[in-house]
Amino acid sequence: MSTIQVQIAENLKNIRKLRGYSYDQLAQLTGVSKGMLSQIEKGESSPTVNTLWKIANGLQVSFSSLVEEKEPTVSVVRLSEKTAVTENEELLQVYPYFPFDSSKNFEVYYMEILPECVHTSDRHHGMVEEYVLVCDGEMTVGIQDVEYKLKKGDSMRFEANHTHTYSNHTGEKASCYLLLHYA
Template structure:
């Protein structure tokens, strides 16, 4: 984790460069001297709260956008490090991989269905699409009483506002990724 001073330096530099501002332009907008702005960006000065508010107001950004740590550019999710949410006496195991993020409008899960598992999913309100990508085994997806059999490598998408069921009607474990997109 970066120190707050380093984080402020990186965030200020990124915002300034993204907008194409020189130090002179930034100083004019914020009321903070270009020397101080340069020192902050280089991590040589730790700005006061008052100085940060001047910068935030001048740039018309939130205070937190200057101090918050940015999301990593790479995130690795390992199944063995996740805890499953289970149902039907552990016949259904749901691993949350990427939780819902309002800026991205989707979430990703990894599901395992044990042999004989049938799970009736609740209808989702609003405009939600589900995308299923089968990794192993065979999944039978029923949407309003129409059955679709998906095997390893198959995928599908559908409006999740309809009644739908996931089933493994085989004698081997089935696994698939489920992406839910909120348009």
């Protein structure tokens, strides 16, 4: 069995199981027979490009999601190797750790807020939940005229469909991880 055949088999099986589809349901969605789908998943058949397009269109996924190699199971992100996106005369530094991935619907950032920084974040469109996990220092998160003071070890979750602020009114740097989940 070729490497690409193995990859297609694994990817199709993972997508089908993740969505909870039977072979019958998948056959209805894609127009590919359940026998052929089963053979592809078992690596017993090497599908044509046309068949792969039918499957991709039926599942509403990209063609490459069926043929691309699986992400490594371990990813190490080193702060020292990241470049910050800065704002407020570099009083706010945001490091993108794990960019948005449509199959996971979230992204992760590390954020440092230097003393006297006040950062206003516009509301996010759609259903977006923001999770804040404070690593060091103290910060204040403001949402709709209510301020929440957070210290090292504290965390919070909120719907980010309103303007919100991150501020540091102390004399020491504060840092946190942000996880944005897109429903």
